[in-house]
Amino acid sequence: MLKRAERVRMYSISLEDARVRELISWYIRTLQKAIDTIWDNITWKYDIKNYKRRRHAKVKVPVIPKSSKFKRELRNELMKDNPYARHWVDAVIRTAYSIMDSWRKRYVKGKAKKCKPRVKRRFARCKVTLMKVDYGRKVIRITLRPYEYLEVSYANAWFSSRIKGYKVGEVILKDDKVLIPFKREEFYTVEDAIGWDCNELELTGFSPKIGFIHVDLRPLISARIVYQEKRRKAQEIDSKKLKSGKKLLEKYSHRERNKCRDIERKITIQLTRLFPNTMHGFERLNKENMIRRDKNKYKKLRKRAARVSWRNIVREIKQRAIVKEVNPKDTTKTCSRCGFKVKDLRGQVFRCPRCGLVIDRQKNASINIYLRMRGFPHSYEWWERFVKPLLNHELWVGVALRGRMPMIWSPMKGGLKAVKPKGLVDQRLLLPMKVYQT
Numbered sequence: 261m262l263k264r265a266e267r268v269r270m271y272s273i274s275l276e277d278a279r280v281r282e283l284i285s286w287y288i289r290t291l292q293k294a295i296d297t298i299w300d301n302i303t304w305k306y307d308i309k310n311y312k313r314r315r316h317a318k319v320k321v322p323v324i325p326k327s328s329k330f331k332r333e334l335r336n337e338l339m340k341d342n343p344y345a346r347h348w349v350d351a352v353i354r355t356a357y358s359i360m361d362s363w364r365k366r367y368v369k370g371k372a373k374k375c376k377p378r379v380k381r382r383f384a385r386c387k388v389t390l391m392k393v394d395y396g397r398k399v400i401r402i403t404l405r406p407y408e409y410l411e412v413s414y415a416n417a418w419f420s421s422r423i424k425g426y427k428v429g430e431v432i433l434k435d436d437k438v439l440i441p442f443k444r445e446e447f448y449t450v451e452d453a454i455g456w457d458c459n460e461l462e463l464t465g466f467s468p469k470i471g472f473i474h475v476d477l478r479p480l481i482s483a484r485i486v487y488q489e490k491r492r493k494a495q496e497i498d499s500k501k502l503k504s505g506k507k508l509l510e511k512y513s514h515r516e517r518n519k520c521r522d523i524e525r526k527i528t529i530q531l532t533r534l535f536p537n538t539m540h541g542f543e544r545l546n547k548e549n550m551i552r553r554d555k556n557k558y559k560k561l562r563k564r565a566a567r568v569s570w571r572n573i574v575r576e577i578k579q580r581a582i583v584k585e586v587n588p589k590d591t592t593k594t595c596s597r598c599g600f601k602v603k604d605l606r607g608q609v610f611r612c613p614r615c616g617l618v619i620d621r622q623k624n625a626s627i628n629i630y631l632r633m634r635g636f637p638h639s640y641e642w643w644e645r646f647v648k649p650l651l652n653h654e655l656w657v658g659v660a661l662r663g664r665m666p667m668i669w670s671p672m673k674g675g676l677k678a679v680k681p682k683g684l685v686d687q688r689l690l691l692p693m694k695v696y697q698t
């Protein structure tokens with residue numbers, strides 16, 4: 261099976277130019293003006309379709325003006341105060357619409373207030389028509405005014421070797437740098453699929469070719485908790501209006517991000533190397549409510565930390581392999597053999613009252629996620645044929661914090677050979693893990 265995916269890599273080039281600052285000032289001023297005009301022309305209508313379907317109280321939803329007449333008038337209006345090339349006005353209008361559309365989406369979902377979006381950050385998003393890329397010289401020429409150009413070279417950039425075969429997307433100008441997205445279409449042959457269940461201690465995977473895979477996440481989650489705790493303290497200082505609090509907070513946020521992102525990236529790289537040509541199935545993450553319900557403060561903290569990491573890991577894997585996100589509903593509650601939904605699930609072991617299956621809770625969830633990503637229904641025969649013989653096939657994977665080589669630190673009873681990378685494995689990961697008994 262051949263799958264296509266678009267890869268985007270974002271890199272920045274530092275650039276200080278008074279003309280860029282001026283352009284940005286004009287850009288955000290005009291952008292706000294465009295948003296103001298669109299906002300003033302919004303009409304509010306009853307959402308009849310949703311009213312019937314969801315049966316909630318009558319609510320008016322915003323309709324953003326999109327007629328070509330309106331757009332033309334808006335363009336003419338903005339053009340009056342435009343010292344730059346015409347396409348810059350089009351770039352502004354497009355950005356204004358994307359801001360308004362995303363506000364509308366969040367508003368309808370109840371996630372945004374009924375107040376006009378304000379442009380706070382200084383930036384200017386370019387358009388393809390304003391750019392000319394010389395791939396030989398590795399120079400991007402951006403039109404400011406007719407016959408006045410800004411040249412950005414990425415010829416000697418540190419990331420040169422990482423963007424071979426990539427095309428330049430629409431750049432974003434900032435006061436001190438240029439953000440360049442590099443894009444490429446990639447094709448993957450998919451020969452295997454793994455369904456992953458994310459839990460606080462590990463990622464538990466299931467594949468009918470390998471069996472069960474356990475990826476240890478403990479060092480990552482504890483690193484996150486340490487920083488969250490530090491951040492919380494810094495926040496307390498900040499709320500007492502001490503100047504140092506805010507700086508401290510920034511420092512910790514920055515460190516946390518760097519440190520954890522590094523580990524997450526390593527997990528991802530090692531996983532994609534260990535399982536090449538594989539499609540990875542994850543649950544779509546929208547479990548906010550589930551976390552809020554937890555009364556135990558430490559548990560809540562731990563869950564939140566884990567969530568951030570899962571999201572990042574999925575995002576990183578998406579950059580390197582094919583990911584399929586599935587509906588998370590009842591993946592832990594459903595029996596992976598007969599499909600029965602258990603109402604009150606407690607503890608580490610899943611017991612099915614209908615077919616009598618007794619299996620580790622996380623293993624059960626990973627099989628369910630596998631079934632969902634492949635679009636297979638629950639079937640007793642399939643389970644007995646593909647899962648039963650693999651119940652004791654377990655692959656324990658730890659993260660090598662030094663180096664980029666994959667690491668399996670425990671042998672597996674299946675067909676794969678265990679790799680024993682000496683000196684690559686962090687000793688902390690070699691702590692005995694809980695062995696599940698089913």
Ligand SMILES: [Zn+2]
Pocket residue numbers: 595596597598599600612613614615616617
């Ligand atoms: Zn069952």
